[in-house]
Amino acid sequence: MKGGGGGVGPAKRRWTGLAFGVLFLVVLSMLVPLGFLLGLHNGFHSPGFVPLQRNSPSGVRTRHVDNLVRKLGPTLPKEILKHIVHEAKNETSSTNATHKSHQKKGIPIPPQVVMQPPSNKNVRKDSGKAGMESGFNGSVELCELKYGSYCIWQEENREDMKDSTVKKLKDQLFVARAYFPSVAKMPAQNKLSRELKQNIQELERILSESTADADLPPGIQKKSARMEAAIARAKSVTADCNNVDKKLRQIFDLTEDEANFHMKQSAFLYQLAVQTMPKSHHCLYMRLTIEYFRYDSFDKELTEKFSDPTLQHYVIFSSNVIASSVVINSTVMHAKDSTNQVFHVLTDGQNYYAMKYWFLRNTFKDAVVQVLNIEQLILDYTNKTTLSHLNSPLEFRISFHNSRKTPAIHNRTQYISIFSHSHYLLPEVFKNLEKIVVLDDDVVVQQDLSTLWKLNMGQKPMGAVQICPVRLGQLQSYLGRSSFNENSCSWMSGLNVIDLVRWRELGISETYWKLVKKVGVKEESSVLASMLTFQDLIYTLDSEWILSGLGHDYGISIQSIKKAAVLHYNGNMKPWLELGIPKYKAYWKRFLNRKNHFLNECNVNP
Template sequence: MKFYISTTGIKRVTISSSGSAVKGSPPTATASRRIPSRTLLPVVLLLGIALPFLFVRIAFLVLESAAACSSPLDCIGWRFFTGDDASMLLRMEHRVKSARQRESIFWHLASHGVPKSLHCLCLKLAEEYAVNSMARSLLPPPEYVSRLSDPSFHHLVLLTDNVLAASVVVSSTIQNSANPGKLVFHIVTDKKTYTPMHAWFAINSLKSAVVEVKGLHQYDWSQEVNVGVKQMLEIHRLIWKHNYNNLNEEDFEYKGHKRYLEALSPSSLSLLNHLRIYIPELFPDLNKILFLDDDIVVQHDIASLLELDLKGKVVGAVVNSWCGDGCCPGRKYRDYLNFSHPIISSNFDHDRCAWLYGLNVFDIEAWRRTNITVTYHQWLELSLKSGLALWHPGVLPPSLIAFEGHVHPIDPSWHVAGLGYQSTEIHREILKDAAVIHFSGPAKPWLEIGFPEVRSIWNKYVSFSNKFIRECRLMG
């Protein structure tokens, strides 16, 4: 009698004296498939001895895992590995965490640079300004100069050094306006961007809307304002440097490093961003304006915002959110101010919703009757005396304090922000219904790290047929 291996297991087959198999045996079994009983028996005995020890070992490992972990599920996945295996898995896990931290750092660094295509656009427009008299033509034309201070028109303000972004803001606002002839755009930029900005709007017609482009070098700053601006920028620079030094010493295993990265963005040192607190001085002839950030797209007519009654307040802004009760569209005070400092914790509520910058109605006449700008400077000086630890770098933290009690909430559908953050998940219908969508966050739509699913909204208003944009190969 011999044993044969078949697909259904081991079969016993009796071989007759003639050598033929008895019924039930595999008729085509070959010698290579035969396992003699003297070979199989040691294997069975070995398994019989080893299996009980293996089961005991597994039981001890499970008990050890339960004792060492807060939850067996937390580490049962690697507890069955011993010695070098567990160490190897821990090292691999550490490398994965480090790679994620580096990805986050590189992602933020990528948001800080100026793409070659945008630099190319500025250079070509500056050259056009030098060789083409049309690019140097007056903005606005002389027949429209009276509109610049006429309160019957709708005045919109941009402070930016990004030509392409400014063109999208202006283009989207005009295309979605019920009465573009009532729009007057006041664009303020720095000295290096003035010529390309002027050239762009001089050679690109805008239907019946009016555009004014001014450089900061064209303002006749009073001595008092000039001193105040220099002091303000110096304190902001010191706050930025303070956080930069902390970032160098920061252990990147700590999840709070993202806060430092966001705080150290170029916007934290941008002169144009910080000059928002001087809007009354920048526009002495205006009484009410609509302020627009350069990373927005206007999808509906926004003229009615300028006719909104602010109930005596200075600024109209989105405070509550489309995402429901307890959800803050602009984060909370604790995300901007340092509540571990007693000066902050004794004066403000850390759970309070911060209002959104980016689409704001400013009653400049009401602003001039307040001490908002003075309060802003007082808190900057207090921050300096307190070791620069009252808030994180940026435009909004000191503005939250200075405008305290002067904010009138507007409907959340006017302004949906946060499209430049990785974790943003905004329903498509909410985006469609929003009057203004705001690419706040590092992933701007003109950068390679911009999100394709929302960049398409921005691209609709980019003039890809323009020869300068084609030559500079701006992404579509």
Template sequence: MGQVLSKARDLLYDCKEITQRLRAMLQSADEQVRSLKKQSTFLSQLAAKTIPNGIHCLSMRLTIDYYLLSPEKRKFPNSENLENPDLYHYALFSDNVLAASVVVNSTIMNAKNENRLLWKLGTLPPGLLTFYKLTHPLDKSWHVLGLGYNPTVERSEIDNAAVIHYNGNMKPWLEIAMTKYRPYWTKYINYEHPYIHGCKFSQ
């Protein structure tokens, strides 16, 4: 009987020790998960803020080719139209030349009256429309947000929107982009263009 009680006591202590070890392992695993989540957040933000090689290449090639032009050829054609009140003027903000070209291409390809289009680069907060110092919020159904972070945006919302916005970290030009929304972007890129092809952009 003494042996049985001794074994039972030893097993009881083993259970307590195992419980303590399991708690320690669980706490350690929780700390690792928290640390990995922080690392993941940091890396996704870093990826979103880093300029991809292709965009850097494109910017450099355009800049070099521009400065290799003679001063006469550097002038913008039809610059007198920049302040022509008979034309529509749009503001476009971006430090990403590829993103700017996609916006311009999509607007021109979807325009109903191409003769009245003129682009003017400037700044405009997302989701706002500015006319002569008056700023108005855009109607939500007209301007769909979230294609850079929200995987639940419905295709019908996108198809019915006049403007789609890739806000968030998963921009369509990054490898971390949401693939289901990427075609809305890539259809406005001419992958056969020598600059795009030379900078190794892939569909």
């Protein structure tokens, strides 16, 4: 028994040790998962293992935003980048709050999705919105800093856009042309390419026939919607931005060149309309010329009045029948006594007979009108002049800086009109006269001018209104290096009182022609010769005698117009042209006999 018991003891101890070992392994196998479940695995990472922080997505989003800013930084404005970063931070904070609320409620957290950069469409939308907000919704100061007072003016003068549908179609056509080349190169986008091409051709056809909303065909809104949808699809296609950018720049350059071309063309056509005789006026001159040779028995001149120095003599240089007629009619209508008034119209050979017939058939109270052919008079003075035709008063537009430091937008523009070469024939054409008043053919007289013959001009040969804002020193480019007083004021033609006796004594015409001989017989030389010839020889008339600028200045007040004795329509927009300023035309038209049958037959209606 003992021997058998002694043999069994060691075997039991071995089995007991194995049992404890198995039990330890079982307990260990239960503790390890328990440790992982309790989060103790954070201290036992293997090399290269990065834990997934499901509860803190802000780190991933922040890094992505930084990368996005670095990539888009060179191309996008700072305002847009700030908008994107601010939007990402807001989304991150809202996401974190959502996660925390889900954790409290026991809701399982979905796997995180990496934030994608916004598409080009979204960026453009955000940038446009930001621009509108900065320009109009409370940030006018920033807009004003960049664009000056334009932003304030735009707010105060906002008007409804005219022909907005046509402008919208042009914008759609512009964008579609930019995207079409890139889309057309993609084989997978053949359908979209055909759709874009068809819409582009259709809009080009419509816009070639329609320039206003009223001209657009019915159903245009549906066509615009189809184009808008095609453009939206083209924007969503992943395309090479460089190609789109190049195409946009090409279209922009072509559009800019086209705009410059039309600008130059419009300026040329404007000058052409100013300098070309209207068709109705040409018809009038032809009719009057024919009638003159048909009824030349009317040609009776009162030579005794034309050379009487005791009468009031007015001289007009003009080749325009109705313009000179308005000058004479307005002068006679406001005269206290028209019996002493004599008008001398100096015109060219082409319009001489039309002018002569017009003034023979039309009477102006008791005043008389003499029409002279300047070309015939020039032939009598060929030894002193090199003229060959009539030179009307010359007009120049002069622009200059107020100072060297002021920007170009502060440039001042002045229009001056001066005597032409023909004016210096006056002392010899009217040898028997002592005093005359020279009127330009673009003036309207509103008061009696008889007091001009009572002026005591001293030893001055001519009276004129001076323009002291334009001094001779500011005309250096015209006057050259000649010696003159830089502070002397320039003077204007339009209404000029001339003492022919004093003119002859001082040899004004001879001085003028000597100066002209040095620089040549060009129109520009008249500025130099006239200004230097009459330097310190001008008797200054009161500024209320004549009001200039009605042919170019829109800002003249009605009070100034009513107060002036003479209105001067100097500038390109003459009252007998369609280009004339409408609100000033009424003062000129009231002295035109629109019931004349020649005017009606030729449709002369300024």
